[in-house]
Amino acid sequence: MPNTVVRVAEVVEEAPGIRALRLVRADGLPFDPHPAGTHVDVIGPTGILRQYSLCGRPDDTSSLLIAVKREPDSRGGSEALHTVAENDKLEIGEFRNLLSLAPDADRHVLIAGGIGITPLLSLAYQLHADGAEFELHYFARSRESAAFVSLLEERAEFRDRVLLYFGVPRGEQPAVLAEVAAGLSSAAHVYTCGPEGFMEQVTGVFAPMVGETRVHVEHFTAAEIDPSGDRPFTVELDTGEVFEIPADRSILSVLTDNGIEVFKSCEEGICGSCVSGVLEGTPEHRDQCLSASDKASGDQMALCVSRARSEKLVIELY
Numbered sequence: 001m002p003n004t005v006v007r008v009a010e011v012v013e014e015a016p017g018i019r020a021l022r023l024v025r026a027d028g029l030p031f032d033p034h035p036a037g038t039h040v041d042v043i044g045p046t047g048i049l050r051q052y053s054l055c056g057r058p059d060d061t062s063s064l065l066i067a068v069k070r071e072p073d074s075r076g077g078s079e080a081l082h083t084v085a086e087n088d089k090l091e092i093g094e095f096r097n098l099l100s101l102a103p104d105a106d107r108h109v110l111i112a113g114g115i116g117i118t119p120l121l122s123l124a125y126q127l128h129a130d131g132a133e134f135e136l137h138y139f140a141r142s143r144e145s146a147a148f149v150s151l152l153e154e155r156a157e158f159r160d161r162v163l164l165y166f167g168v169p170r171g172e173q174p175a176v177l178a179e180v181a182a183g184l185s186s187a188a189h190v191y192t193c194g195p196e197g198f199m200e201q202v203t204g205v206f207a208p209m210v211g212e213t214r215v216h217v218e219h220f221t222a223a224e225i226d227p228s229g230d231r232p233f234t235v236e237l238d239t240g241e242v243f244e245i246p247a248d249r250s251i252l253s254v255l256t257d258n259g260i261e262v263f264k265s266c267e268e269g270i271c272g273s274c275v276s277g278v279l280e281g282t283p284e285h286r287d288q289c290l291s292a293s294d295k296a297s298g299d300q301m302a303l304c305v306s307r308a309r310s311e312k313l314v315i316e317l318y
């Protein structure tokens, strides 16, 4: 599907190094409906593509809100979006969603670290609209460095549901999280987004209480992978075509070099674009996009980073 041209309708400096961009379609049409937790590829003025969570109200199709944290060590995509001004044009890709609200939860617990507040904001809007039981815990270095604090404190949807934690050292966070976890039933679902170490702590505290499959994690960054033990394996498509995957190549790169069309975006195991079905064989999951239960079932894999435990995989492209 072609990208959509959007216009920057509003720029708000949310916190030092974090700006919120409100985007509208350049053709004046509404956006497609999108569920809470959706993210989208944004192609900035330098052509670099990055994914951003939509953090506005999910039922608002007139505009999209993203928050961009300047990451000086990244490929430059966030830096470029810190230079755009109102009325500049950008492009966005398709909506994607890897963070869905669980319909069977008796309570939803949202736990954000820093800029990880963005996908959880849209979940909170939806939970409020649904009349669901939820609470939002937001950890940040300081009030000044935290985005959307005024909105969280002032909006009726949030102000009685939000607990803010400023300056809690990483080593002391598990004790704070354990207090939150203590009052939960095993029917609660937990959603977290933030730095990797933060999310590991959240998972470590909540998974024993509610079960690993009830802790939903949204990743921003790719996992570090040690390729030294990688070995070749064979991939057969459900069409019967067979490809040898060398130790130093991904399934995605071999398929695309052979003219096979595969959906892709981040190529880092984050966005979920390249996830395909596994009909035979055992994948070795290295992505950050599939849930723990998806990985355990072994019937899907991300072709850009994951490999094989078996000699051969039979794959169905989505």
Ligand code: FES
Residues within 6 Å of the ligand: 263, 264, 265, 266, 267, 268, 269, 270, 271, 272, 273, 274, 275, 287, 289, 302, 303, 304, 305
């Ligand atoms: S291309 Fe993004 S997960 Fe594979």
